Amino acid sequence: MQTVFNCKSDKKSDVLILGIETSCDETAASVVKNGREILSNVVWSQIDVHRLYGGVVPEIASRNHIAVIDKVTELALQQAGVTLSDISAVAVTYGAGLVGALLVGVSFAKAVCQASGLPLIAVNHIEGHICANYLTYPDLQPPYMCLLTSGGHTAVVRVDDYDGICVLRSTVDDAVGEAFDKVARVLGLPYPGGPQIDRLASQGERTYNFHSVVISNGNFSYSGLKTAVINLVHNAEQRGEALNAADVAASFNVAAVDGLVTALEQERQKSGMNTVAVAGGVGANSYLRKRLLQMNDGVRVCLPRLDLCGDNAAMIASRGYFHYLKGQFADFTLNACPTLRLRGEKPHD
Ligand code: KG4
Ligand code: ZN
Numbered sequence: 001m002q003t004v005f006n007c008k009s010d011k012k013s014d015v016l017i018l019g020i021e022t023s024c025d026e027t028a029a030s031v032v033k034n035g036r037e038i039l040s041n042v043v044w045s046q047i048d049v050h051r052l053y054g055g056v057v058p059e060i061a062s063r064n065h066i067a068v069i070d071k072v073t074e075l076a077l078q079q080a081g082v083t084l085s086d087i088s089a090v091a092v093t094y095g096a097g098l099v100g101a102l103l104v105g106v107s108f109a110k111a112v113c114q115a116s117g118l119p120l121i122a123v124n125h126i127e128g129h130i131c132a133n134y135l136t137y138p139d140l141q142p143p144y145m146c147l148l149t150s151g152g153h154t155a156v157v158r159v160d161d162y163d164g165i166c167v168l169r170s171t172v173d174d175a176v177g178e179a180f181d182k183v184a185r186v187l188g189l190p191y192p193g194g195p196q197i198d199r200l201a202s203q204g205e206r207t208y209n210f211h212s213v214v215i216s217n218g219n220f221s222y223s224g225l226k227t228a229v230i231n232l233v234h235n236a237e238q239r240g241e242a243l244n245a246a247d248v249a250a251s252f253n254v255a256a257v258d259g260l261v262t263a264l265e266q267e268r269q270k271s272g273m274n275t276v277a278v279a280g281g282v283g284a285n286s287y288l289r290k291r292l293l294q295m296n297d298g299v300r301v302c303l304p305r306l307d308l309c310g311d312n313a314a315m316i317a318s319r320g321y322f323h324y325l326k327g328q329f330a331d332f333t334l335n336a337c338p339t340l341r342l343r344g345e346k347p348h349d
Helices: 047-051 058-080 099-116 125-136 176-186 193-201 223-239 245-271 286-293 314-325
Strands: 016-021 026-033 037-045 089-095 120-124 144-149 154-161 164-170 275-279 300-302
Touching: 016 058, 016 099, 016 314, 026 058, 026 314, 037 058, 047 058, 058 099, 089 099, 089 125, 089 314, 099 120, 120 125, 120 314, 125 144, 125 275, 125 314, 144 245, 154 245, 164 245, 176 193, 176 223, 176 245, 193 245, 193 286, 223 245, 245 275, 245 286, 275 286
Parallel strands: 016 089, 089 120, 144 275, 275 300
Antiparallel strands: 016 026, 026 037, 144 154, 154 164
């Protein structure tokens, strides 16, 4: 997908990347200096619109991206105190995500590059999530073990260097964020469900013992856990019994998170590494953050800033910087790739 061509020579020693992110329901633009320092980070969220429908409506998401992408980008440049002539390259998410939503960002980034002569960089959204750690911990360097926990991905990966990751474990069905959203829906909580479950769980007790999400081959499965909660709620409804939603949320939250922490720790011990990090929206989960901070002494635990756990363009600009350093640029044939995988990630049977 990515091809290399000669970009114009570096104007200054600082590399400023304009990042653009439109993979789902956040329209975002950001300027990041040298991959680590956020100069601006504008996120225009459509959550209020999609909440009316109980989830993201792809067509509405695309239309909203089109309506605001230019203003969001202008604002990001303005807040960074720069113009396009100060920018070294434009980095854009080209997958994974909703195809129409991705297309808006990719087309916009191509147009900016066409008009300005700036080089274009194609960024894998999930690799971007990992880079939220470099923005939070400017001294962090690979190698380390990372737990990927988003709405579409769940994996334990070894981050070997800025350009190389190895997927060690992943989900065979639903992603953890998806399970949070579906369980929230059955409990009658509004979209997006993850933060709602997180909040409700803190008011409840772990009274239900749901089984582990780690399956026999060490990978994860969330469909069984999700179905167990749905059956519990439906059976109670049929019997006319009242369930304590906070207890259900707390029990689900523990089951959804504990297996991930155990798997991360097992892989860390196997590798002999002493640094772990988290990436993706579920990284904002308070129980997950608490569990990780309880890891053994001597382990450095990196938790991205809360505002960088969810979708944003600063993480895309940071990822773009490392592509920039390696001369990995895209040409104008770049297209949206809704099912883009992580390098080394194999589809499960
Ligand atoms: O990484 P992300 O922003 O988007 C994707 O790339 O998928 O992740 C979104 C997911 C949603 O499923 C959302 O419910 C979940 O992250 N999430 C949380 C929390 N905040 C967001 N899940 C559990 N606890 C949270 N505090
Ligand atoms: Zn994301």
